Amino acid sequence: MAGVIVFSVIVPTFNRAASLQRLLESLAQSRGVDEISTEVIVVNNGSTDRTAEVCATMVQWRGAIEFRAVEERIKGKSSALNCGLAMARGSYLMVLDDDVIVDAELIRRHFECFQSSDFAAVQGRILPGVDPAGQPADPSRLREYNIPMIDYGDRVRAIRGLTGTNMSFKREVFETVGGFDPRLGPGASGFSEDTEFSRRVRDAGFKIGYTPHAAVYHELDPARYGSVYNRMVEYRKGRSRSIYRQDSLVLKVLPNLIANCLRWAIYKTFGRRQKAYKTEGRIMKCCGQLVGSFKLRCTGKLASRAG
Numbered sequence: 001m002a003g004v005i006v007f008s009v010i011v012p013t014f015n016r017a018a019s020l021q022r023l024l025e026s027l028a029q030s031r032g033v034d035e036i037s038t039e040v041i042v043v044n045n046g047s048t049d050r051t052a053e054v055c056a057t058m059v060q061w062r063g064a065i066e067f068r069a070v071e072e073r074i075k076g077k078s079s080a081l082n083c084g085l086a087m088a089r090g091s092y093l094m095v096l097d098d099d100v101i102v103d104a105e106l107i108r109r110h111f112e113c114f115q116s117s118d119f120a121a122v123q124g125r126i127l128p129g130v131d132p133a134g135q136p137a138d139p140s141r142l143r144e145y146n147i148p149m150i151d152y153g154d155r156v157r158a159i160r161g162l163t164g165t166n167m168s169f170k171r172e173v174f175e176t177v178g179g180f181d182p183r184l185g186p187g188a189s190g191f192s193e194d195t196e197f198s199r200r201v202r203d204a205g206f207k208i209g210y211t212p213h214a215a216v217y218h219e220l221d222p223a224r225y226g227s228v229y230n231r232m233v234e235y236r237k238g239r240s241r242s243i244y245r246q247d248s249l250v251l252k253v254l255p256n257l258i259a260n261c262l263r264w265a266i267y268k269t270f271g272r273r274q275k276a277y278k279t280e281g282r283i284m285k286c287c288g289q290l291v292g293s294f295k296l297r298c299t300g301k302l303a304s305r306a307g
Contacts, residue, residue: 005066007038007107007168008090012072012080013098014187017050019219024058026101030065032108039066041087043080045187046073076187078180081164085179094168095194100216101129102166109214110168113156120206121169121198123162124214126150131220143277146224146233152210159210160202164194166216169201177204183243190236196244227280234281238288242296249293257286 009027013020020042027040042055055069072083085093094110096102103109106124113122126148128137137145148165162169177200185193201208223229247253260282267276 004037005039005089005091006036007033007092007094007111008084008088009038009040009094009096009107010043010081010084010088011040011096011098012043012045012077012084013047013051014045014077014080015047015049015051016098017047017054019099020051021054021058022101022219023096023098024054024067026104027065028058028061028063028067029104030102030107031104033064036107036111038064038107039068039089041084042067042069043084044069044071045077045080046071046075074182076182077185078182078188078193081185081193082179082182085174091171092168093171093174095164095166096216097165097218099219099221100126100165101219103215103217106166106214106216109211113209113211113214114168114170117156117209118207119158119209120173121162121167121201121208122214123150123159123208123210124166124168124216125212126163126165127215127217129217129219131222135220137220141274143274144225144227144230145220146226146229147218147220149218150210152212154212156209156211156213159208161198162194162201162208164197165218166214167194169206173201173204173206176206177201181244184240189240189243191233192237192240192244195240199244227277230277230281231284234284235288238285238290239292241285241289242292245289247289249290253286253289253293257283257290260286 044051044055058067059069061067070087072080092114110122130136148163150163152159180193181196183189184196260279264276264279264283267279
């Protein structure tokens with residue numbers, strides 16, 4: 001592709017060949033990118049399925065977007081993201097998960113938000129897609145699908161954090177705060193690489209914004225449905241918190257645990273199913289943070305004694 005790359009889209013992926021193919025095909029149908037020179041960098045994080053074949057096919061695509069594929073052998077989404085960021089040539093850097101389908105105007109809408117605001121990082125909408133049979137989500141049970149969902153309304157506005165499924169930021173942000181913490185995210189602690197990154201972005205004085213016009217649709221995976229998966233996810237989020245936050249266990253984490261246990265009992269008693277579901281997740285997050293914090297402290301004490 002001739003000219004200077006404006007937008008670099010980074011997609012870390014691991015063993016989701018079918019999902020990745022759907023995502024890349026949707027990106028290939030992007031509108032409004034003729035004047036926004038765009039590259040898509042797929043970072044294969046050691047996949048053993050058809051991912052390499054999917055990547056090889058898309059690299060041959062000849063259109064408005066340039067597709068590139070690289071491999072990162074160090075396990076973990078954060079390591080894959082950092083590999084892609086190091087190779088990216090764009091002035092604007094976008095991160096997408098490999099299990100979404102993008103709106104045809106996603107890239108253009110992110111770009112327009114930067115051009116019309118003072119935001120240094122932009123969060124787009126994340127909406128439920130369809131399941132393997134093509135069926136949409138049941139609106140009354142959205143939490144039980146256990147997918148990230150972002151919808152802050154119909155106007156552009158400032159927000160505090162980013163969700164890595166559909167976010168972008170100026171190169172200046174990356175050059176100032178650095179990449180993602182390899183201790184966090186899938187393949188490592190499990191979650192929160194985007195949350196910790198957001199904190200550094202905010203602490204560096206950059207403004208984060210939300211645009212409702214840049215949307216992706218997250219696939220629904222039956223393997224993720226229900227409370228068992230939700231408990232595991234929230235527990236691992238708590239373990240992740242223990243790595244990058246210094247919350248007081250006595251003054252904050254334990255009181256939150258007790259309060260949420262009481263709330264859960266009330267919601268269950270009055271049949272508030274969705275409220276109870278959400279609160280159960282908060283209980284597991286507190287438990288994960290407690291366990292993670294204790295383990296880190298024990299590890300630190302053992303290291304001190306060994307030293």
